[in-house]
Amino acid sequence: TLQIGTVHHLGDNIARTIDIKYEAPDGEQHYAHQTCYGISDRSIAATISIHGDDKGLILPPEIAPVQVVIIPIIFKKGAKEVLAACKDVQERLKKMGIRAEIDASDLRPGAKYYKWEMKGVPLRLEIGPRDLQNNVAVAVRRDTGEKEQIPLPEIEAGVSSRFKAIHQNLYQKAKTELESRxxxxxxxxxxxxxxxxxxxxxxxxxxxxxxxxxxxxxxxxxxxxxxxxxxxxxxxxxxxxxxxxxxxxxxxxx
CATH class of the missing domain: 3.30.110.30 (C-terminal domain of ProRS)
Incomplete structure (x- = not known):
């Protein structure tokens, strides 16, 4: 087990050092007793060790710095349209408060997948010319690797529902593992x-x-x-x- 949440009674040592006093109902002056409490950085280590796999991090959507990464699948023909669609999806997700990034770097798609899987981004959206023709994005979950199509007009609801499913899956897996021990x-x-x-x-x-x-x-x-x-x-x-x-x-x- 990890000691993560801590509460410490500091006594009146600090109060005596810097002369912090309070007046009791009887008029007497007393040194204040203090506590400190909080959650330590070990909570980050716990998240990494519990949810991670051989590919890298797997982060719950609530705490992931990047919640959705959008990967444009670009060919010479239709590149502008694909990038415009990716930008539109990003802006719509950001309006919902979702932390979404577009990876329009020169890396090959496979290298991009590896990079963002290692970082633990919960959901990857792939949009290419064929997807635009079908008016969909391909959604890939980091926790299960499951691939599904989301209609572009329903991207907000599709991402939100997958966040809930990812959270529930990670929670249930961790709970089952804990109970087995x-x-x-x-x-x-x-x-x-x-x-x-x-x-x-x-x-x-x-x-x-x-x-x-x-x-x-x-x-x-x-x-x-x-x-x-x-x-x-x-x-x-x-x-x-x-x-x-x-x-x-x-x-x-x-």
Whole structure:
């Protein structure tokens, strides 16, 4: 597991250094206590490692710097018309707030595909002379490689619906992968084995001393309590034997 979201109680150390005080209801002056919290850059590393593949990045549409790349398929004949159509599609998408770019560089189409796949752009639109004749763009999803035609008059709706499908697919794949690496354990020795593969859950009575013993014997930390607990199931704390309905997550952190 990665430690990503953090909250730290800083105490009154900084307040004492720069003399930050507040007045309590009784009129007494006290040094202020402070906290700092946020999401670290590890969230970027997590996104890359969870969604990426051998071709490079796969970015969810919400966070992709470029959400759509438009590739003109240019031949000598009809080049101006193709570029004009690409520009029109880009402007229409930008009006929707979509971050769209046109790659009109001199690279071959295959090299352009490779370049933007490596960057993780969620959706690629290809427009060539034949596509213009049929009044369509070819849409290629980065997550699945699936190719489909979108009628040019419906480009806004077509892109939006594919963004939703990409998001849902990436979310479901990540959720399935995560759930496959969470193991229900009963004893501390089983936890020691399973945390080599992922995250373990184990019964805990809620007693702080039992939690500290568990962490010491396992060699990993208690990270939190699952939101969903099986309240109809009574289990035994592996340290004191006390009855409990609560399980906790145990895993190594990096």
């Amino acid at each position: 969470i193991f229900e354990c009963e004893g501390l020795e089983e936890v020691k084995e399973k945390i080599q593969e992922g995250v373990a859950t184990i019964p805990w009575c809620g007693n702080k001393e039992c939690g500290l013993v568990m962490e010491e014997q396992i060699g990993a930390g208690i990270l939190g309590i699952p939101l969903e607990q099986k309240k109809d199931r009574k289990e035994k704390c592996p340290v004191c034997g006390g009855e409990t309905e609560t399980r906790v997550y145990v895993a190594r952190t990096y």
